[in-house]
Amino acid sequence: MREFIAIAKPLVGDEELSAIGEVLSSGMLTQGEVVKKFEDGFSRYLGVENSIAVSNGTVALDLAVKALGLKDGDEVISPAFTFIATANCILYQGLKPVFADVDERTFNLDPADLAEKITPKTKAVIGVHLYGQPFDLKGVQQVCQDHNLALIEDCAQAHGAEHHGKKVGSFATGCFSFYPTKNMTTGEGGMITTNDDAVAERLRLIRNHGDTGKYNHVLVGYNYRMTNIQGAIGQVQLGKLEEFIGRRLENAKYLSSHLKAKEITPPYVAKDIRHVYNQYVVRVEDDFPCTREDLMAYLQSKGVGSAIHYPKPVYDQPIYRDLGLKGSCPVAEDVSRRVLSLPVHPSLKKEDLEYIAQVINSYGG
Ligand SMILES: *Cc1c(COP(=O)(O)O)cnc(C)c1O
Numbered sequence: 001m002r003e004f005i006a007i008a009k010p011l012v013g014d015e016e017l018s019a020i021g022e023v024l025s026s027g028m029l030t031q032g033e034v035v036k037k038f039e040d041g042f043s044r045y046l047g048v049e050n051s052i053a054v055s056n057g058t059v060a061l062d063l064a065v066k067a068l069g070l071k072d073g074d075e076v077i078s079p080a081f082t083f084i085a086t087a088n089c090i091l092y093q094g095l096k097p098v099f100a101d102v103d104e105r106t107f108n109l110d111p112a113d114l115a116e117k118i119t120p121k122t123k124a125v126i127g128v129h130l131y132g133q134p135f136d137l138k139g140v141q142q143v144c145q146d147h148n149l150a151l152i153e154d155c156a157q158a159h160g161a162e163h164h165g166k167k168v169g170s171f172a173t174g175c176f177s178f179y180p181t182k183n184m185t186t187g188e189g190g191m192i193t194t195n196d197d198a199v200a201e202r203l204r205l206i207r208n209h210g211d212t213g214k215y216n217h218v219l220v221g222y223n224y225r226m227t228n229i230q231g232a233i234g235q236v237q238l239g240k241l242e243e244f245i246g247r248r249l250e251n252a253k254y255l256s257s258h259l260k261a262k263e264i265t266p267p268y269v270a271k272d273i274r275h276v277y278n279q280y281v282v283r284v285e286d287d288f289p290c291t292r293e294d295l296m297a298y299l300q301s302k303g304v305g306s307a308i309h310y311p312k313p314v315y316d317q318p319i320y321r322d323l324g325l326k327g328s329c330p331v332a333e334d335v336s337r338r339v340l341s342l343p344v345h346p347s348l349k350k351e352d353l354e355y356i357a358q359v360i361n362s363y364g365g
Pocket residue numbers: 056057058059082083085086128154156157176177178179189190
């Protein structure tokens with residue numbers, strides 16, 4: 001029988017295993033030299049001054065917002081169409097999330113709607129490079145500049161993505177995740193990137209109980225450290241990242257040229273950017289012979305995993321409704337009813353891709 005094709009699959013092997021083994025035998029298990037090396041490698045890869053490793057991507061966003069030093073009642077704008085962590089990190093700091101709409105083709109922040117959502121209380125914007133495609137950095141940066149707003153890049157899905165030849169996470173404060181479904185993994189893990197040395201120093205202190213060394217605590221910090229075990233996996237994965245991305249690009253190219261139904265719209269790729277396909281997301285249009293949910297069930301019955309990233313705008317999640325944070329983003333509402341993520345991960349074989357395309361093309365006979 002054919003093996004089920006999962007929507008995501010981390011690709012780890014013997015190199016990671018032996019790197020973990022070295023850490024275990026060294027006895028230096030938590031944050032130390034191994035994490036430092038991973039951070040330095042990450043900075044070199046991205047072309048940034050500072051990388052600060054933390055426990056996960058949510059913590060990276062939490063600290064990036066915290067480092068802005070905003071006050072109660074200040075507003076921070078997030079796209080309405082993203083994973084919930086993007087907006088939650090605004091709530092963690094007692095700030096008010098305000099939702100901006102997205103572009104119907106790229107699913108990313110729409111600079112025009114972003115400008116519309118600005119009020120005198122707006123202090124910052126979190127842009128998301130959704131699915132691995134950079135958002136319109138030029139447009140968003142211009143709006144931020146015009147209104148004196150700080151910018152944070154949620155790069156959780158976009159390691160290695162580029163905008164005009166420059167890597168995401170190097171334009172503003174970047175926040176990465178190394179969760180197993182992302183383009184590289186450390187099990188759980190995260191990274192904050194910045195060219196501002198003072199911000200980096202503050203983030204390093206907050207990460208480790210405000211300790212300047214030898215139990216001298218200068219601010220109320222946390223334990224948000226990454227372990228050397230994660231750092232060792234991260235170093236190996238970083239070395240493989242370009243190969244992983246190369247395979248994702250090939251897989252995406254195959255799918256885009258082999259999905260035949262005209263009612264299935266393949267991913268749109270904006271000009272002068274490098275999309276790294278953390279997710280391969282099609283739009284199932286209204287005139288497709290069945291609903292998106294029926295198509296998912298059919299794929300599942302044929303042994304092909306798929307997923308909906310994400311089924312509703314953040315502001316329609318129960319907790320955001322309860323908090324009275326309802327937004328108004330018609331495009332986000334529309335695309336959340338159409339998007340469907342198909343497998344694109346680097347473990348897929350040629351025959352898996354052929355099979356996925358064949359199953360979708362055969363729908364309805
Ligand atoms: C995965 C993800 C996060 C959170 O990262 P974790 O490591 O799972 O905490 C944040 N934002 C986006 C867009 C993500 O995809």
